[in-house]
Amino acid sequence: MKTAIKFFILLGAISGFSEGAGVLPNDFLTGSTEEPVSNVRVTPQSLDLIKFNGPVNLSCSSSGSSLTFVWMNITSVVTPSDIFQINDEGSVLTLVNVSRNEHGSYRCNVSNPLGFDISDPANVYISYGPEDTQLKVSPSIKQYGEGLNVYLLCSAESRPSAQFQWFLNGEELPDTEPALRLTNIQMSQSGNYSCHAVNGKTLKEQKSQPSVVSVLARVSNVLVELDPTDLVEFSSSVSLRCSASGFSPHFF
Numbered sequence: 001m002k003t004a005i006k007f008f009i010l011l012g013a014i015s016g017f018s019e020g021a022g023v024l025p026n027d028f029l030t031g032s033t034e035e036p037v038s039n040v041r042v043t044p045q046s047l048d049l050i051k052f053n054g055p056v057n058l059s060c061s062s063s064g065s066s067l068t069f070v071w072m073n074i075t076s077v078v079t080p081s082d083i084f085q086i087n088d089e090g091s092v093l094t095l096v097n098v099s100r101n102e103h104g105s106y107r108c109n110v111s112n113p114l115g116f117d118i119s120d121p122a123n124v125y126i127s128y129g130p131e132d133t134q135l136k137v138s139p140s141i142k143q144y145g146e147g148l149n150v151y152l153l154c155s156a157e158s159r160p161s162a163q164f165q166w167f168l169n170g171e172e173l174p175d176t177e178p179a180l181r182l183t184n185i186q187m188s189q190s191g192n193y194s195c196h197a198v199n200g201k202t203l204k205e206q207k208s209q210p211s212v213v214s215v216l217a218r219v220s221n222v223l224v225e226l227d228p229t230d231l232v233e234f235s236s237s238v239s240l241r242c243s244a245s246g247f248s249p250h251f252f
Ligand SMILES: *[C@@H]1O[C@H](CO)[C@@H](O)[C@H](O)[C@H]1NC(C)=O
Pocket: 055, 056, 057, 087, 092, 094
């Protein structure tokens, strides 16, 4: 997006001008002293902000005369506000109270009557988090039968993206993905699951609330016993007893 306006002075086109003439027309003199905009740069070219204390400046420099500065962020022209201040000349953009929202690239558009030029983007990288670390279990039910597939998903607000650690009853599991798949779940996998989100840049970490996963054994060894075993039609009462092994089975 660089635009260079070349300023050609066609000497031959200027009437009445001849070699040896002592005086140049006044408007010609004014025009010829304008210098085109060039070499527009923002310093620093990149900023890596982890802890935000105090304001941060971006400075725009350019060659040329009668310069007008306009700052642009990713979305629009930057206008002075609580967040952004611009000095009188326009060449210094101050991020007054840096927050994660000011992350992005900034460019400076410098113009004069001869044209304009735009700097390369200066990248402001703002790290934060992790925050709002959450563990979700799917399907979300009170108890899981053995053999089910259960998914645990950990999420966190973080830049750069968080890395994850998983814990079962406080013991670290080898998994490091944001999703923990428990396929064909067994009773032995019951317990308190939690995840930790870790941001390698801010060196902060945050634990999720624990989620209890309680797995029921598959119902097996179902017996129906008749008691007493010798029945006399219409004269005996019969009791049927149902038993089964497994964790708190339900009888219907
Ligand atoms: C940032 O720029 C403003 C305006 O030009 C200036 O007053 C201030 O001293 C600068 N701050 C730093 C830290 O350079």
